[in-house]
Amino acid sequence: MTRTPTHQDAELITRLYDLRREARMREAREWFAGSFAPRTLEDFDRLCPRGSKDNASFRMVIGYWNMVASFITNEVLHPELFFETGQELLLTWEKVKPIVPAFRERAANPFAFRSLEKVATAYIEWYEARAPEFYPRFAAGVASLAPPSEAKP
Secondary structure (H helix, E strand, O other): OOOOOOOHHHHHHEEEEEEEEOOHHHHHHHHHHHHOOOOOHHHHHOOOOOOOOHHHHHHHHHHHHHHHHHHHHHOOOHHHHOOOOOHHHHHHHHHHHHHHHHHHHHHHHOOOOOHHHHHHHHHHHHEEEEEEEEHHHHHHHHHHOOOOOOOOO
């Protein structure tokens, strides 16, 4: 995207921030950051059984960040302006990334998480061009957020 960020971009980022502050969304984000750490689809099914509050929290967080990513992929929101303040999207991607291929296969939906993946990839490239040591440390930090029994070896 070659356009300059606008006041509309800033207003949208502010509105997206406000949505993240809603009580149930804040609760879902807290659970996701602290407890969501499946390495396999089977782990996911145990952690987030259908109909459970944890499954609803997962859907809220993933739906929110995939929606935000779709704004970027469809050029509604300026990516660089977002990248300067939106690291939680990267946290979300790191936590869901291990199960994405199996999730897509089970759902017979190769587009599941596609906007999130595309924007996270661009975001990682953005950081690599500006602060090459940041992302590996960030990813390691996200992995350390997993509960001890589910942390990566």
